[in-house]
Amino acid sequence: MADNNGHIDLDGLFDAARRDSAALPEALSERILADAAQVQAGFAEPPARAPSPGLWRQVKALLGGWPALGGLAAACAAGVWIGVSPPAFLPDPAGLVSAAQSEVDVLGGYSLSSLYLEDG
Amino acid sequence: MTGDAPSDDALLVLFACGEAQAARELTARLGPRVFSVALRVLGDQAEAEDVAQEAMLRLWRMAPEWQPGQAKVSTWLYRVVMNLCLDLKRRRRGGSVNIDDVPEPPDLGQSAPEQLQDRARADALQAALMTLPGRQRQAVVLRHIEDLPNPEIAGIMDISVEAVESLTARGKRALAAALAGRRAELGYSDG
Numbered sequence: 001m002a003d004n005n006g007h008i009d010l011d012g013l014f015d016a017a018r019r020d021s022a023a024l025p026e027a028l029s030e031r032i033l034a035d036a037a038q039v040q041a042g043f044a045e046p047p048a049r050a051p052s053p054g055l056w057r058q059v060k061a062l063l064g065g066w067p068a069l070g071g072l073a074a075a076c077a078a079g080v081w082i083g084v085s086p087p088a089f090l091p092d093p094a095g096l097v098s099a100a101q102s103e104v105d106v107l108g109g110y111s112l113s114s115l116y117l118e119d120g
Numbered sequence: 121m122t123g124d125a126p127s128d129d130a131l132l133v134l135f136a137c138g139e140a141q142a143a144r145e146l147t148a149r150l151g152p153r154v155f156s157v158a159l160r161v162l163g164d165q166a167e168a169e170d171v172a173q174e175a176m177l178r179l180w181r182m183a184p185e186w187q188p189g190q191a192k193v194s195t196w197l198y199r200v201v202m203n204l205c206l207d208l209k210r211r212r213r214g215g216s217v218n219i220d221d222v223p224e225p226p227d228l229g230q231s232a233p234e235q236l237q238d239r240a241r242a243d244a245l246q247a248a249l250m251t252l253p254g255r256q257r258q259a260v261v262l263r264h265i266e267d268l269p270n271p272e273i274a275g276i277m278d279i280s281v282e283a284v285e286s287l288t289a290r291g292k293r294a295l296a297a298a299l300a301g302r303r304a305e306l307g308y309s310d311g
Contacts, residue, residue: 008299008306010292013245014264020235020242021265022159024152028169032151032176036135036143039180044138 128193129186136183143180150194151176153266154201160261161205163250171208175200198266199276202258209254241306248298252291259287260295 126134128149134142154175159168178200179193186193249257255277262273263284270288274281299306 008296008303010264010295010299013241013295013299013306016238016241017160017245017265018267020238021152022156024147024155024172025169028155028172029147029151031173032147033143035173035177036147036180037140039177039183040135040138040140040143043136043184 127188129188132179132183132186132193133188135180136186146179146193147176150179150197153194154197157198157261157266158201158205160246160249160265161202161254161258162208163246167208171201171204174204192272195272195276198262198268199278202262202276205258206254237306244299244302244306245295248295251298252294256287256291256294259284260291263288264292 126145128146131142131146131149135146151172155168155172158171158175159165162168162171175197179197182196249260252260258277259273262268262276263270268276270281270284273284277284279287
């Protein structure tokens with residue numbers, strides 16, 4: 001099985017190697033199947049789900065966390081305080097509500113209907 | 121494989137769906153090839169067993185993401201085995217050995233003369249393979265012992281088809297040189 005140059009017939013050696021192919025050792029086969037069973041058992045378990053956050057956590061996250069909540073609380077407190085005890089330079093809101101309408105005639109005696117007639 | 125036998129793809133999908141028999145069938149079908157090619161490339165039984173087990177473990181884990189028809193399961197496995205072999209070789213530093221350092225073949229008992237000669241030739245080839253650089257050895261094993269086509273080997277080794285052809289050609293020349301002095305010992309005669 002050597003060629004005319006006396007070289008080794010490599011194809012013959014490759015054929016011999018294929019015929020002599022190693023069988024899977026029994027112990028290795030068992031280890032592979034044990035791995036398969038373990039991995040397959042993991043497929044059956046439902047995927048781990050993170051617990052759903054409570055309403056308060058969701059609101060806090062929506063507003064931007066503790067810093068945003070702190071600012072919001074300060075603004076609320078300032079608004080309440082200004083409402084209860086307004087500074088002296090501010091008009092009394094109760095007076096604004098009950099004040100009479102202004103009686104200044106911005107048209108100075110002109111009638112809107114007569115103005116339209118002049119344009120037209 | 122007969123026409124009725126499920127494909128590797130189908131078995132992998134069945135495995136992912138919890139079918140235990142699919143694991144046995146895939147192990148029987150692919151396990152020997154995975155172990156055999158690892159043994160050829162590494163030349164060490166214990167290391168080849170570790171690589172084969174790890175490659176099959178990766179197959180099991182990957183099963184739920186496998187997309188049938190996209191690639192051959194065996195090609196994917198060969199690729200994993202080759203990469204594991206390269207990693208192992210990097211870890212132990214080196215890889216090529218002197219032909220005289222390869223361990224003696226095991227006692228062959230009462231084997232038939234043809235089997236004895238096959239074994240002697242396979243062992244001589246293995247010893248010569250171990251003298252090749254790692255990538256050459258992988259290409260020669262995949263092409264000439266696993267009998268894979270060059271394009272598939274290119275995919276497994278992540279190189280071009282031309283690079284596969286170059287590796288296998290150089291590998292065969294190196295093998296012929298390594299075995300040149302052992303013709304008579306292997307039962308070959310000139311002529």
